Amino acid sequence: DQQVKQNSPSLSVQEGRISILNCDYTNSMFDYFLWYKKYPAEGPTFLISISSIKDKNEDGRFTVFLNKSAKHLSLHIVPSQPGDSAVYFCADSNYQLIWGAGTKLIIKP
Amino acid sequence: DVKVTQSSRYLVKRTGEKVFLECVQDMDHENMFWYRQDPGLGLRLIYFSYDVKMKEKGDIPEGYSVSREKKERFSLILESASTNQTSMYLCASSSGGARRDGYTFGSGTRLTVV
Numbered sequence: 001d002q003q004v005k006q007n008s009p010s011l012s013v014q015e016g017r018i019s020i021l022n023c024d025y026t027n028s029m030f031d032y033f034l035w036y037k038k039y040p041a042e043g044p045t046f047l048i049s050i051s052s053i054k055d056k057n058e059d060g061r062f063t064v065f066l067n068k069s070a071k072h073l074s075l076h077i078v079p080s081q082p083g084d085s086a087v088y089f090c091a092d093s094n095y096q097l098i099w100g101a102g103t104k105l106i107i108k109p
Numbered sequence: 110d111v112k113v114t115q116s117s118r119y120l121v122k123r124t125g126e127k128v129f130l131e132c133v134q135d136m137d138h139e140n141m142f143w144y145r146q147d148p149g150l151g152l153r154l155i156y157f158s159y160d161v162k163m164k165e166k167g168d169i170p171e172g173y174s175v176s177r178e179k180k181e182r183f184s185l186i187l188e189s190a191s192t193n194q195t196s197m198y199l200c201a202s203s204s205g206g207a208r209r210d211g212y213t214f215g216s217g218t219r220l221t222v223v
Contacts, residue, residue, distance in 0.1 A: 009149065034211045041118070043199050043214030044152070089151060097212065101151040 003027075004092050006100035014108050019077040021103050023090035026071065032093040035064060035075050037086045038102070044089060048075070080107045112136050115200050115215035122222050128187040130218050132200030140203045141183035142212065143167075143175060145196040152199065158183055190222045 003026045013019045025033070030052055036044035050057040050064045050073065057064050063076045077084055085107045092098040116131035134141065142157040144167075154167030156175040164175050172194060176184045183202075187194055197219050201212035 006151075036211065041217065041219065043113070043201070043217050045214070046211040049211065091211070093211070096154065096157070097152075099152040101149055 004090060004098050004100040006088075006090060006103050008103050009101070010104040010106065012106045012108060013080050015082060016079045019075075019080045019084065019105055019107070021075040021077075021088050021090075021105065023073050023075075023100055024071060025073070025092055027092055027094060027098070028068075028071070030092045030094045033064070033066065033073055034091045034093050034097065035062075036089045036091065038089065039086050047088075049093070077105075080105075082107050082109060113200060113202055113213050113215040115198075115218050117218050118216060120218060120220045122187075122190050122220065124191060124222055126187075126190045126222075128190050128220065128222075130185040130187075130198055130200075130220070132183045132185070132215055133181055134183075134200075134202040134213070135181065136202060136204070136213065137180070138202035138204050138213075139180070141177065142201040142203075143173075143183065143185045144199045144201065145169070146199055146217075147196050155185065190220075192222050194220065195222045196220060 005024045032049045034049045035047040037047045038044040048059050048062050055066050066073045087102045087104050089102045090100045113134045143155040144152040158164050158177045174186045199217050200215040203212045
């Protein structure tokens, strides 16, 4: 049974600091892990992904790290900005997307 | 530059009504999906379709049906709406090689059943 867990329902970070969002998974056969960002009353938008054969992928202020031995990945946002306040979902991409429950990130001014 | 369009942003329906949620994509994607999003539960897959007139049950299909008569359109039907179907409904589409880039979502329909 594939599971993706985001154990922190919410996270509050000061503007300009680093935001770290975490995700744990059980499936060892995934191709990619994806991160999505969702504002209220809007659909999720794709943010960044990481291949199972890599341990890091970077795109501007966003970096995703993959630790396969721990079955853990994290999304780093540096520096955090007010517009980053949103719900972030991680998803295991294999046959279908298996979603975590989401983490609500609040950036304080 | 709209790519996935959901027909309504907000809907209020009465218990027992038949409800149609429409989704249209203009990217010629083969795959289309219906999710519902509830706080603390993430996105749960209701139904999906990999081709015209083809449909597959997702994780929570009970109380729902779908229709895909044309490639660009995927409809979600609530046969007899109930209050526990109050939720945010999200439609998404993807091409065959979407594993790296993920899905494209519509803006969502907030459905309230009273």
